[in-house]
Amino acid sequence: MKRSMCVLLVAGLAQPAFAQPGPAAGGGPAASDPTKPADPAAVPAAPVNASSDDIDLSSLGLAPGAPAFDDKINIYGFADISWANTHFTKSSPLVKDTTSFTTGSLNLYAAKNLAPNWRSLAEIRFMYVPNGSTNQDGTVQITTAADPTNFSRPIEWGTISIERAYIEYDLHPLLTVRIGHWLTPYGIWNIDHGSPAIISVFRPYTIGEAVFPEHQTGLDLFGSAPIADCKISYHATVSNGRSPTEMIVDTDRKPAFGGRLELEAPWAGTLKIGASAYAGRYTGATTSFTMPTEQYDETALAADAQWDHGGLHVQAELMGRQRSYIEGHRPFTPLGTLLGDGKDIGGYGLIGYRSTALWNVMPFAFYEDYRPLVTGLIGSVKAMNVGLNFRPVPTVVLKVHGAYAWGDGTGLIDSKIYVVTSQIAWVF
Numbered sequence: 001m002k003r004s005m006c007v008l009l010v011a012g013l014a015q016p017a018f019a020q021p022g023p024a025a026g027g028g029p030a031a032s033d034p035t036k037p038a039d040p041a042a043v044p045a046a047p048v049n050a051s052s053d054d055i056d057l058s059s060l061g062l063a064p065g066a067p068a069f070d071d072k073i074n075i076y077g078f079a080d081i082s083w084a085n086t087h088f089t090k091s092s093p094l095v096k097d098t099t100s101f102t103t104g105s106l107n108l109y110a111a112k113n114l115a116p117n118w119r120s121l122a123e124i125r126f127m128y129v130p131n132g133s134t135n136q137d138g139t140v141q142i143t144t145a146a147d148p149t150n151f152s153r154p155i156e157w158g159t160i161s162i163e164r165a166y167i168e169y170d171l172h173p174l175l176t177v178r179i180g181h182w183l184t185p186y187g188i189w190n191i192d193h194g195s196p197a198i199i200s201v202f203r204p205y206t207i208g209e210a211v212f213p214e215h216q217t218g219l220d221l222f223g224s225a226p227i228a229d230c231k232i233s234y235h236a237t238v239s240n241g242r243s244p245t246e247m248i249v250d251t252d253r254k255p256a257f258g259g260r261l262e263l264e265a266p267w268a269g270t271l272k273i274g275a276s277a278y279a280g281r282y283t284g285a286t287t288s289f290t291m292p293t294e295q296y297d298e299t300a301l302a303a304d305a306q307w308d309h310g311g312l313h314v315q316a317e318l319m320g321r322q323r324s325y326i327e328g329h330r331p332f333t334p335l336g337t338l339l340g341d342g343k344d345i346g347g348y349g350l351i352g353y354r355s356t357a358l359w360n361v362m363p364f365a366f367y368e369d370y371r372p373l374v375t376g377l378i379g380s381v382k383a384m385n386v387g388l389n390f391r392p393v394p395t396v397v398l399k400v401h402g403a404y405a406w407g408d409g410t411g412l413i414d415s416k417i418y419v420v421t422s423q424i425a426w427v428f
Contacts, residue, residue, distance in 0.1 A: 084421035186276035195425035201401040206346030241280035256280025269309030295329035318347035346370035359390040
């Protein structure tokens, strides 16, 4: 069991390595997909226990003489802890300076081969929130409760977020069918979302603002094929679309459609170029039989590129979204006026260099620009980021990151923001 977990752990690090290049663990070849366990044909069949009379083991591929595959469940994950100092140049009742340690991600994966060509993956994030989070009126939520198993002493409870839960089937060498709740296949950092895979402490602001939906629930058809010395990869998706309840119901009964194409070529190193699209209807949640308060049709487009040459790493993403509101379903802006149709546009460009010295240090810098339709709290955001990360061992990353951000004066906070933060992230 320990050996299989280690094999999958190294495989899980291989794909994000394009986003943060570093020395390969053990010098072995990298797996192409961290969500797919090792080649079933290369793993001996596990001993089969005595079966009960009401289970047809041969139909499950577990009977003696059945095709061998690795049917063991693999548990792995990642976590991180950060320290950050945030300073606003102008005080405001809406924001305040902070200096604190923060426990960030604690994500657990469970992956299993169900049968030859069938796989399952679940990813769950464990969180301390809502404890310590801020309400709209500025008060702080405290989730302290009496623990009946410990003489009613106080204990703070948290929550979980189901990041992914899906099953997939290799229908053809060029086509895999995935159904369930999955990360939207667009760009670079939405898929490589684990903190050990991200070069900086935090992703660019545009990515966090979800111009594309971060998750979707539905069907994802994907595959890849070699063409000469290149590789073409694709995704085609249909889902419930974006909504607060998209995980369990399509409120407006209008499916969303999306897709992605990516070219990988060995040109002066490794070059990847991708393009993504998404179109659907957003319907806000409602707690009564009244019509939803917010509803709009949206179309999002994105382009991305990354280039690795030796220790040099360059990547960039540009994305935009058009929102067209359904009449009678426009929300109010923070200034009290009805919101009009418009675009959200954002992007970033990053450059870094991975050295073999000083724990494989990687200095990096990136510039970002985000221009939202709703100016809200901050308005348009521009930021310059610089930092260092270190990888003393393949499973641990140490990061130091400084950011300077400023808006265009259209938001509720007219302030410049300075952030100095550090983080340790690890996989297990």
